[in-house]
Amino acid sequence: MKLFEYQAKEIFEGSDIRVPKRTLIKEISELNEAIRQVGVPCVIKAQVLQGGRGKAGLIQFAEGLEEAKKKTYEVISRAKNMYYLMVEEAINIDKEFYISITADPISGCAMIMASAEGGVDIEEIAKTMPEKIIKTYVNLSEGLLPHQAHNLLYELGIDESMISQGTQLLFNLYDVYCKNDAELVEINPLMLTKEGSFVAGDGKISIDDNALYRHPQFSLTREHFESDVQYEAAVEGIPYLQFDGDIGLMCAGAGLTNTVFDLVNDYRSSVACYLEFGGPNYHKAVKAMKLIMQSELKVLLVVTFGTIARADVMAQGLVDAMKELKPDFPIVTAIRGTGEEKAHEILRGFGLEPLADMEEAVKKAIELAGGALVE
């Protein structure tokens, strides 16, 4: 679960990481009061989850109130699915750094990445100048050790006078990573002010969905999703992605769904939506169909090859869903695995032709959608 910048900065503040003065507003009428609080010059920042806000014009600098108004209108006009705007004091920056903590699956450690090339796209630096990224591995049972922080900071070229504050910052950020079961915590840019303070210019935190039960303070709300249907699917625990193609996928098993996704694209057709109802969701065909029917699609393609996720249960669910919801698009099925004979019987009984081969099913779906089979 990705948090918004304003949420990340609240967490930072609670862990003694300095952040700029800022106010959250919902509409332009609140701008005057916001600027009174944070002062000018200021920065107007769209609170949306997408990356690259700077390039997209969703972060704007303003010298005074009038400019701030103009920039706020600009940001509002560009942002999609935005609930809040942040008005933040402009910081007197001396230098910018990058810092993040993620998981390193090979060592089983937390990995701190830092770079003196802050404020820019870290993926770009990782590709073009990997030597400019300093990596430190922290064993979770041991925690971050002082000498690790020192080595990292000295290697970044931090001035002696800032080592102690930098060490504290690293400990605080590591604390945020651990306490919140984070997949990612990132400060980019980490600003070193001319007055000699480290201040978090931006904040990204992503909480591990599997650990949300340990953190009831975080809950997925509508704001975290691009559309109502994605929000509904998430609440139901069904992996669901929306695209704008022709063929709806309702498959069991992530790997299989990805494969069908590739096949559809390979044959130059396109995916309308991606719904994965395997594992614990295999009996949720009706709910899945309700979600699917909120997309625009030409054909629904159902592919499974299950073990615990029984073919007959899924087939019956599909039939029930069709009876109840009467979808108006054609449905192609390749439902296989445990209970497949019974599944095929159920499908035939409802007038659906049960295919046994995935590729055949994909081709059939594309044909029904009116697409060409160009490989």
Place this chain on the structure above:
Amino acid sequence: MKLFEYQAKEIFEGSDIRVPKRTLIKEISELNEAIRQVGVPCVIKAQVLQGGRGKAGLIQFAEGLEEAKKKTYEVISRAKNMYYLMVEEAINIDKEFYISITADPISGCAMIMASAEGGVDIEEIAKTMPEKIIKTYVNLSEGLLPHQAHNLLYELGIDESMISQGTQLLFNLYDVYCKNDAELVEINPLMLTKEGSFVAGDGKISIDDNALYRHPQFSLTREHFESDVQYEAAVEGIPYLQFDGDIGLMCAGAGLTNTVFDLVNDYRSSVACYLEFGGPNYHKAVKAMKLIMQSELKVLLVVTFGTIARADVMAQGLVDAMKELKPDFPIVTAIRGTGEEKAHEILRGFGLEPLADMEEAVKKAIELAGGALVE
């Protein structure tokens, strides 16, 4: 630093370990009110640090108010150096266990010891029936693991219905051990009530003196010591023990002091007090002498063989102390090590004969104290 039972039980309560209802009183006039609060039958418990309170008659059971008064008088008359009495509800006991956590220096783990033979002297059980003590080793980086708690409890023969509460108790006790940098936490007896609860019947906690800087909530107070002089010495950071013999020891280095202690005893004389002014205290001769002079002693014996603790500094300190405090007992010295030539010069200059041999010094001291040299 050893805590009193009442302090241990406060800590237990703060960590969700159940303890009986209890009230602390300072004098007999508060007894009525105390009993009104905890009810009868009750237990009167002297709050002193010595072990074996039960055998010493410092814990007494009373059926009603009158008996309680009588027992309270008894306890008061028997207790030395007591500041508080605890009046505690009597618990309906089904079974008693022993449980403690200490350090295991070999493995570098915390060691949980438990026994179904609770309420009695665990050292006795350790000697006579070591197989009745169950030991579990906990790596501090990992913490106590659920299966360790389960194995321990099943091995103790705890009923299935109490495993979950027992597991929680172990986690809470381990928490007390870690959070307080304890050398020892002990519950003996750990009472299993007829109503099916684990209740801490007694509580011993000893905090590591070296870690007290991390726990400013604990401070050594006069109550922790048998005498004013021991308290004073502790505040000064000078290891000091009081005995009732003839010869005062003021030596540098713990090992050396112990050796002199043995020699004095071997020669059938006796030690009046044990003061160790080596290490960081080697320049504190005047303060040491002030402490020593509060004991009754016939001769003062000063033995050192120092490296950092310079002989000349200690000799000068001793001379300064004699000038300032004018002790009325004879002083025998064997001050050696770094700076010994200068030290001997200083001592001679003040009319003291500087001996070079420890045994010779011990013998001389005993002779001056009027003791016989019987080996």
Place this chain on the structure above:
Amino acid sequence: MSIILNEKTRVLVQGITGREGSFWTKHMIDYGTNVVAGVTPGKEGRTIGEVPVFHTVKRAMAHVEVDASLLFVPPRFAKAALKEALDAGIKKVVILCDGIPLHDALQMRSAARLAGAMVIGGNTSGIISMGKAMMGFFPYWLDRVYKPGKIGIMTRSGSLTNEVTAEVVKAGFGASSLIGIGGDPVPLTRFAEVLPLFQSDPATDAVVIIGELGGTMEEEVAEAMKKGLFTKPLVAYLGGRTAPKGKKMGHAGAIITAGKGTVEDKIAALSGAGAYVAKKPSMVGELLKSALAKHQI
């Protein structure tokens, strides 16, 4: 021969009395697996089939010898259950559950390495040595998929495994051992760590890996091949080739982040190391045939 598991391996099942645990324990025994004991705290004295249940692993091992443990426990207890198995000295563990918290998985990976144990999972159907034994849940009754043979299979995806393995069988082969390393972002054993076992297994002629977008495990396989640590023919199928960047594609591990984990990169690495990469599952059989043929020349 087979790797990790055979019909003699003495298997313990942690969480044996749960619904899935007891159901699949019976299937495992039916398939030939030597299940010697089960563990569920509070349930000592019961039996599942003829398998005795104990409160703890330590208590079970006071009664029976154990070579490997299978964890049928919910994700939030997986870390504790693994530590219990490792503490008892068990060196092979399979963890099935999906949804292990990331930070737990990191600590589990650390603990497993420290203990020198091979811990497979989580988020997997488990491992199966064809015709001999299985730890996990596989529809072994589907004989168009679960057929003994000489192809080693490693997979990050349960559902895709049936699909791809069916193609292997369709081409006239069968499997020696099938190792589901699971779809989590921190698999407790990685492809490249299983590879040496297949290399030294005389019953394995070639290996099929079923990978997907995300992570760097396929690149590590390529690395191992380049170093000459694996010299048998290797065919790979990788799902999610056309997946958009930054989206979690079903599996938590299937995400492209920090510019890493694209299937293009993986294909390039594997092809560069001499592996055969199938564009779709139906190509796996043919590639295996030609790989084996070339290898014999």
Place this chain on the structure above:
Amino acid sequence: MSIILNEKTRVLVQGITGREGSFWTKHMIDYGTNVVAGVTPGKEGRTIGEVPVFHTVKRAMAHVEVDASLLFVPPRFAKAALKEALDAGIKKVVILCDGIPLHDALQMRSAARLAGAMVIGGNTSGIISMGKAMMGFFPYWLDRVYKPGKIGIMTRSGSLTNEVTAEVVKAGFGASSLIGIGGDPVPLTRFAEVLPLFQSDPATDAVVIIGELGGTMEEEVAEAMKKGLFTKPLVAYLGGRTAPKGKKMGHAGAIITAGKGTVEDKIAALSGAGAYVAKKPSMVGELLKSALAKHQI
């Protein structure tokens, strides 16, 4: 020959710029110790004598090779400093400071074992290989104590070491290596762990241990002797024989608790294993002579 340390051992000093650290570094160099670098965060670029100072161990080791590290840091930083040394791969560490918190010491003991490192201390004067090198503070200018020879010495007590070693020298001997394992309740290396080094050291003919009440280290020595792991003559002097039960006698490690740690028990164990136990320091010399004489027959 000598154990752990000789004149070639490349020694790093952590906390080198402190008052004690810089003072004793000069003495160590004067004695012949090969001090190659020092560490104090924030002090990189300085020198102590000719020894360069670095911010961190890692940075020091980017410039010089290091075999052993000596910690001149206050007790509250000892754990962090040790972990820094271990992380950098240093396998020999001596920690001098008195007052390491008990829970820190436990974790340090765990960490040292995990790293396979020999960590000596805390609460010790250190170690000295007579006439060659020292890590710690010894008044080596007292030649009635610090004389090279063929007796290995291990001690829990700094002050008593001078006293007892003087007796060894008085009897006509000298020391090969003197290892101060320290007076803490959790010594990071125990007597019995040093013993094998003396056993295999051709320059050591016999060993003197200077023990005291508390703990079980002397009993472990007896155990090792019984098992035949140490076969050279061993003379022990143990302080605190007449100490009352339950009182801390100076050293935190010198306390009799849970019925364990009495000197009587230790004497019985050592005598039973064939060691010679001196009742007082002045007997050590004579016992050594007769032990060596008997051993030659």
